[in-house]
Amino acid sequence: MTSDGIADADWDRVHELVVDVVNASVSEDKAAEVRARASLFMLLDQLDDKYGPKPSLLATRADLRRNI
Numbered sequence: 001m002t003s004d005g006i007a008d009a010d011w012d013r014v015h016e017l018v019v020d021v022v023n024a025s026v027s028e029d030k031a032a033e034v035r036a037r038a039s040l041f042m043l044l045d046q047l048d049d050k051y052g053p054k055p056s057l058l059a060t061r062a063d064l065r066r067n068i
Contacts, residue, residue, distance in 0.1 A: 004054040010047055
């Protein structure tokens with residue numbers, strides 16, 4: 001469980017999608033990067049609904065927006 005209460009299984013999925021975003025970015029595959037970012041934002045929305053606002057979710061969302 002994260003320090004702000006998100007289950008490891010849920011956070012592992014966030015991590016997987018972040019890795020997908022980074023890998024697509026490094027390989028300069030814009031279409032794959034857009035898909036991975038969209039999937040990650042959808043997951044963050046779902047986790048917001050499940051857990052309420054949490055610092056780790058907000059920070060992840062902010063990092064994604066900063067790197068667009």
